[in-house]
Amino acid sequence: MSTISPLASDAASLIFRALLDFRTLWTTHDLVTTAGVPAQTVRRVVNLLEREELVERRAPGVIGVPSWLGLLRRWNEEVRFGRDVRLTYWRTKHGAKPLLERVATTPVRHAVSGACAAQMWAPATPAGPTVIYTPDARAAAMVWELVPARSKSIILAEPSGDVVYTRSRKTDSGLRLAAPAQVLADLLTGAASAGADEPLTHWMLQHELEWRY
Template sequence: MTTRWIAPRGLEDLLGRMRKSTVQDYAVTGSIAAAHWAAYAPSRSAMIYAADPQTAAEEWGLRPAESGVNVLLAKPAYGVAFKGAISRQDGLRLAAPAQVAVDLMTGPGRAPSEAEELIDWMVRNEQLWR
């Protein structure tokens, strides 16, 4: 199940709220996560796995939306989306690089190109992510 939201103060504010949040069962994927390993271009939207999207959205100050969406929250059908997730030093939780690459490969717009960039990084730096 995927739900659509607006972070009214933008993505940087959202990421700051997430770092301070009591919600711990989430993992950022897509462009924002990929930029941790292989920066491609500024992120225009956030893709986040959350075990309880409604609670996460409330705590992070998101507003439901049909248009102008800049945040997608997905409740994974299986726990694999959280497997291998890492916590950055600033506290933000990211999906594993392989999961991020798969998500980008099937994403819209420039996402497949971001996936290629991330996969190139993964090949060059296998010892860092396996």
């Protein structure tokens, strides 16, 4: 019987995202506070990552991340957009832009990912499906006036936990974008066509101070 990797849990994802989203040195206490997971879980995940040289000791009880991109790719080995999130497909008669304008004005919890979000930081990102995380796809579809479809032009993604909403960015219109690290992870694992991740990866490498706190 196969066992679930300790790096594939929602708690581990919160730790991954904290390590990715912040450009800082970490103590166990800091990770517990930021990720919101128990100290025992933090120590277990950090120990596993240290063995793989994805985090390194900088001082007694203090760790750092030598390569955020290497860490993100390791996370993608455990959690993948096309595999670990419930996806449903929809269409709208109004088009993608009016849909996002409507989403921004409703109280439905959401975080936009995929190509639409990536284009906010990296305009050269090729077009792809409109990907929106939301807790209840059917309820959101009613509010956003969507109807079921076989095509994948609009994808509503129901996550198992809250990590995809963590540290989301709010646009001037009120639209919530998933954090850059989350968007890139999704692009790398099925939220858009192959190669769609390259412009955002380049932007994140060149502008680390703009997306890592």
